[in-house]
Amino acid sequence: MSSTSCLAGAAVAAAPLPPWSPRQAHCRRLQAQDVDEHAQAIGSWDLRYDQLGAGRFQAGFFELRLPGLQVFAEHTRQAVRQRGSLGQGRLGAAFMRRGQGEGSCNGQAFGHGEVLAWHDAELDLRTPDGCQLAGVVLEPDLLPSQGLALPRLSQPLSGQAAAVRRLHRLVLDSLVLARRLSHRADVPGGAVGRAAQWADALAVAQWRDDLVDACVAAVHRAPTVGDPLRAQRRAALVERACARMLAQVEQQESISQVALCQALGTSVRNLAYAFQTVLGLSPLAWLRVVRLGEARRTLRRMAAGQEAPQSIYAVATRHGFWHLGRFAVEYRQQFGERPSDTLGRPARERIG
Template sequence: MNQNQLTHAHSRCGKIRHITAHDADEHAHNLTNWQQEYDQVSPGAFEGSIKELQLNGIQVFKEFTSQSVFQKCNVWSDSLWIGLPESKPEQSRINGHHLQSHQVMCRPGDIDFSLMTPSQFNIFGIVIDQSLLSNIEDSDYSSAQQFSLSECISLKAKTYNNLHYLLQRLLMHPHDGIPEKVCHDLLLLALHDVLTPESVNCLPPTSLKRRNQIVDLTLHYLKQHHDEPVTVTELCTLACVSRRTLQYSFESVLGISPAHFLRISRLNGARRSLRQATEQDCIADVAAQWGFWHLSQFAKDYKQLFGELPSETKHLYSTVN
């Protein structure tokens, strides 16, 4: 069942698509041409919204998520994404890398990356086709490959503030009557100031790369064995690391312990299955498929995280399924 609410606002600059959702993973699929999967981390009912504008090879959007979310993301091929958190940038992580003041996130298309974002989080995003980057001066520095090694770009305060103002203006004031061609040129000019030789790429240290590798390895294993009672000891053996190293890697990259992440991941997986369930499907069977053998404890943990019982989720979505 799709619980989205979709509206459009018209302006000379283009059609602004506004869509809301009440489920984290459903919200993840609302951003056009992105491949994403979201796991809700903080407890409570989820609210998400996206305002999105498409302009001839450039996508501009603002995303809001009410709860802390672990995001697995991949943007379309031959593109470059710039992400500018509007709130709590110091609490955001991209591939385990903490943002600092006046930094923006940066990832080329067709490359997997992860985000851990706090509750009540707003972020602006720009995705540009790589073919348009040749219109920007200093193209040797503005190709996606030049920025593929780092997750963050440090900007001058003026450049950062100008970019924030432009994105805020385009998405939050759609009736200003700015012609689409002018909007397009303004965005290219803004990216010219962002993608320059003066932009300091923040290369992750070797230690962070290693911690990311450990986390990625364990996440892949958990996905392949979600219906088995995987233990932290088993994950340590898999990654060939001590319990302390595994703990530190997860806390560094994701901000939570392996045991906590394991529980959160399984609960989110069970929720996805319940959203696809029919009236005939049994909640106990769904819980068991995700490694929850005690139904009462599963229901308690589920409600604590999502603010509703498994039966409520199943009923809400199965009426349409």
């Protein structure tokens, strides 16, 4: 079954959909208490996760997969940065159902009214504390093979556009459908004995056609939020500042925000605004969080036997913390546990 849309005067034909049956669907529910475990458990995306918000990390992930299509819902208790890509040629769309404040996508702030869209491009996404995302990812073989070429894209789309409102509604409907299908006894990973009534293969194929059509229409028709060029410059400035600070830590050099701004050719105010928009933190606060995160990764590798044992003090100084007591306090504030707790507990995945 296929659908045809008329976009900007050109016809775009969606790829023919293969026959569907419940056995081609697969659902998963994941829970994690560590940001790296969460990223590894998801598995299908090439994304690095970094915990930015303070407190014991908690996250959950639900997905339903059909041929060429992934429907997902993700919630994270702490603010998180995700960097990488969804995979070559894939088209993704998501929106924030809940969240304590704004997020940022490739340097552009976004809120609850916008839809995030990615196609064949690098992603730098920051979500706020208490964030819930709902979205879909389409494989390249479901996207139009003729007519209008899809542009490279990684920006929020304006929620005022009719195409975005339709996509927003379809993504939410898709999540409802996914949860219904996950209750079918004949869907791998589903809840045995709780079969839903949503079993019509033709209806599922039509829903998938509509979703592809809505994603393509939104990408072509909807304006992006803000000024993409300014967002790119903002993101590039933050990236340069981050790289410079990390290099100074590696060389055991002191860091002055004024000297950093002079080296980057910007003002303290501009740099602070860029960091707050992109990462939700000041430059020095971001550096502290990143160093704590790398120290945690070292401790977890040691706990798993993947790295030679060393003292907690050695781990702290390796990542730029010279006062062990202060390191322990900041570590506990950031992760909700002591460094010794992390070292004494093997890494594990929580999959439910």
